[in-house]
Structures are given as C-alpha cells and as structure tokens.
Amino acid sequence: MADGHHEGALGQVYGAKAPEEVAALYDRWADTYDAEMAAAGYRHPSIALALLARYLPRGATPVLDAGCGTGLVGEWLGIVGYPQVEGLDLSTGMLERAKAKGAYAQLHNLALGGPLPFADGHFAGIVSAGVFTTGHVGAEGLDELIRICRPGGTIVLTVKNTLWEGGFAARIAELERQGLVKCIEETEPYVSMPGETGTVPSRGLALKR
Secondary structure (H helix, E strand, C coil): CCCCCCCCHHHHHHHCCCHHHHHHHHHHHHHHHHHHHHHCCCCHHHHHHHHHHHHCCCCCCCEEEECCCCCHHHHHHHHCCCCCEEEEECCHHHHHHHHHHCCCCEEEECCCCCCCCCCCCCEEEEEEEEEECCCCCCHHHHHHHHHHEEEEEEEEEEEEHHHHHHHHHHHHHHHHHCCCCEEEEECCCECCCCCCCCCCCEEEEEEEC
C-alpha cells in the first residue's frame, strides 16, 4: 500500500473515509501503482523487508503480507528465503496485480481493522508496509495481527508520525505492559517517498510476539 502525499491518487486515498472508498481508489490505481511508487522512491517495502529479515529466521513459515497491494514485498520475501507467503488487501484490483506476480501461496480480500479469519498464532511473521497511515488503518488494527502471530514470531510495521503521536505509541506501550508484544526495534523517522513534497515522516517497528 502507500504512504505519502500529493494531489493525485495518494491525495484521494488520504481523503477517503470508508474502507469501500479506499478499495475503489486503489482498484483504479492498480495499473500504474508500481511505476508511480518507484518514481517517487517508495521506501516502506525495502525497510520493512530489512527489519523482518533481521529478526525472522530464514525459512520461517507462513508469513503474512498484511496490506500487500500489488505484491511489492511478497516478491522479495520469496527471494530472501521465506517460502510460503500469504497476502491480504482490501482492493481486488491490487490483488489481481499481486496474483500475476506469482509470489503468494494464498491471497485474501480482507481489510485490516476488524476480525481476521485466521487461527490464533497462525503466522510465523507478519509484515505491514505503508498501511498504518492516514485514511487507512490505525492502532485498532494491531490486536488482530498480534492474535494471529505465533508466540516468538515477528511483526514488522511502518507507522506514519501522525498516527504514532496520535495514540499508536501509547498503544504499543500498553501492549508491552500487558506482555503481548515487545518492541525490539524502532527506526529513526524517515520520509517514505523522497520524490514527493510535504510528506509526513514515518518509522519502522519490529515487534516480537
């Protein structure tokens, strides 16, 4: 998925209120998404991949790409040694693009933020790049990701500063106090799309279940 700000597709996505509206915007964007994000220097997928590979052993299965979009992360996960990757996204148009890349064992048309149809502790690792951001998913999406990650597993997220300062950091601290996760790495804030102006910085997080 995306994280940045400009007058085109991203601007429309951030103004969307309902998941159905977000899905429709991404459906229309699917054909040009990869090229546009590459041109903007989109950093979330590579930073999230680096964090996951640092903490999740090679060969761990299965891995969930939560908010997989067109499958940018899924392709790389397979290359670096995670043999079974599943993806979920709320946009059917994006999922069609991801399917065409052949990188996913399964793809699920689902939205983060509500209940997910996976068993407790199902995934060894979860990565969610560019999803916890304006107009997408807030801290309410954390609980289900934690539930479906197995004890000892790794969850990697990118989080936009507006969310981080608006309750996300406090929620992570509360989850740590409850013993549900431990934050094992937090990157310095970085701009996710250097090719765009006015972008609010984000940070990468690695959580151990």
